[in-house]
Amino acid sequence: MIEIKRVSKSFSGFSLKNINLFIEKGEFIGILGQSGSGKSTLLNLVAGLDKDFIGEILIDEKKPSKMIKDGEVAMVFQKDLLLPHLNVWENIAFGLKIKKVNKGEIEKRVKEAIKDVDLVGKEKRFPNELSGGEKQRVAIARAIVTRPKILLMDEPFSALDFNLRDRMQKLVKKLHEKLKITIIFVTHDREEAFYLSTKIGVMFKGELLDYGTPESLYYRPKNVYTAKLLAVENIFSKNIFEKIFQCEVKECGFVAIRGRNIKIVDDSKLKGQVHEVNFKMGEYSIEILVQNEKITLVQEKEFTSKIGDVISFDYDDKDKILIEGVKKC
Ligand SMILES: Nc1ncnc2c1ncn2[C@@H]1O[C@H](COP(=O)(O)OP(=O)(O)OP(=O)(O)O)[C@@H](O)[C@H]1O
Incomplete structure (x- = not known):
């Protein structure tokens, strides 16, 4: 030992x-x-x-x-x-x-x-x-x-x-x-x-x-x-996360969610405007603007919307990562 x-x-x-x-x-x-x-x-x-x-x-x-x-x-x-x-x-x-x-x-x-x-x-x-x-x-x-x-x-x-x-x-x-x-x-x-x-x-x-x-x-x-470091694309303070994902989160410092855990759907109360699209090693990395905040979605499926289009997205509550403490980086 x-x-x-x-x-x-x-x-x-x-x-x-x-x-x-x-x-x-x-x-x-x-x-x-x-x-x-x-x-x-x-x-x-x-x-x-x-x-x-x-x-x-x-x-x-x-x-x-x-x-x-x-x-x-x-x-x-x-x-x-x-x-x-x-x-x-x-x-x-x-x-x-x-x-x-x-x-x-x-x-x-x-x-x-x-x-x-x-x-x-x-x-x-x-x-x-x-x-x-x-x-x-x-x-x-x-x-x-x-x-x-x-x-x-x-x-x-x-x-x-x-x-x-x-x-x-x-x-x-x-x-x-x-x-x-x-x-x-x-x-x-x-x-x-x-x-x-x-x-x-x-x-x-x-x-x-x-x-x-x-x-x-x-x-x-x-x-x-x-x-x-582990490439979690979306990390927000609790208040901002609650605002853009229209939810309530229990007490914590920050909330994170991986891009691959945010899904594009036909319709949802959550909407964002396509800001940037990159194709990296078999995956689309799609940046959207939601109430002036940028969030990144990642999907393998071909992404056909254009910059400026409004798309609906959703996520599963269990994929939220609650982070305690102060910002360090
Ligand atoms: N003998 C030394 N005298 C003075 N400063 C040192 C000495 N050895 C390391 N440092 C400093 O300590 C810090 C940490 O160095 P260290 O080599 O442990 O980092 P590291 O994480 O292994 O980096 P790398 O991945 O670049 O090797 C650096 O700022 C380095 O300049």
Whole structure:
């Protein structure tokens, strides 16, 4: 178990603020947030790379620096950091040799890791003879070969093209299922976080704003920032929402509704004027004006009305997302 308790850390102009997080063994935690939100800062503290912070971090009741010394924590970074003068096999075996693992065991583990990351046949190649994706696979093999309890990954695929990224994500997911280790994976890509994670932590300006399963974050974001990050198109203060959707909402700060949950119908008391239409990847994104407020509807069905037309729309009460608290973004 990883316990992050009341952790704060300051640089000039940035601080990580009072982070509390409890991570069970075997979970896959995605830390999601925009650039500069403090994801890597937090990961470096968990890795024991930075010991200068307020609060407490315990991994299986031990300090991170002890875990990393004992080889129980491994890291994969955005840059592969392979040793250029060693071939694939030697790069993967390097950590085991340092730990003085016996030769037979090294052979066995390296061979298995090479199979796991799909690099069979490329053992003798040097890093400059590998593609970006292959280099990252070597980096992952090098990390898992030491059989760490925890694997920390800091945007490992952000430099790869989307096809390769897809393949690498599948590989990491498969490895997680096979090895059952705890993984913390930092990313600014919400699809990546949703695909991989059992739980996601949302970071914003040094704070952990939201934490939960992908489903709970998707259906019940706790704040406006998470809702925006998860592409909820329509977010209004309670009063404005009540005005444009002609309803009464129980006490809350904001009300949100996804564009795909607003339907165009033949007739309804709710009407709006078409303001803008965009066709994106098989979906129409339709912006309409309702009492001077813009709302966005999303549908796959072909949209034939023109700019300026008045259309009727409706929604289901259960699709409203009530958000407490203050606006944060
Ligand atoms: N060693 C340092 N000294 C001073 N400021 C730092 C240091 N490391 C990070 N920062 C600052 O802390 C803030 C958070 O950085 P961090 O790298 O944790 O963000 P991030 O969410 O991982 O961003 P990215 O996605 O761009 O990697 C940034 O404003 C950064 O400039």
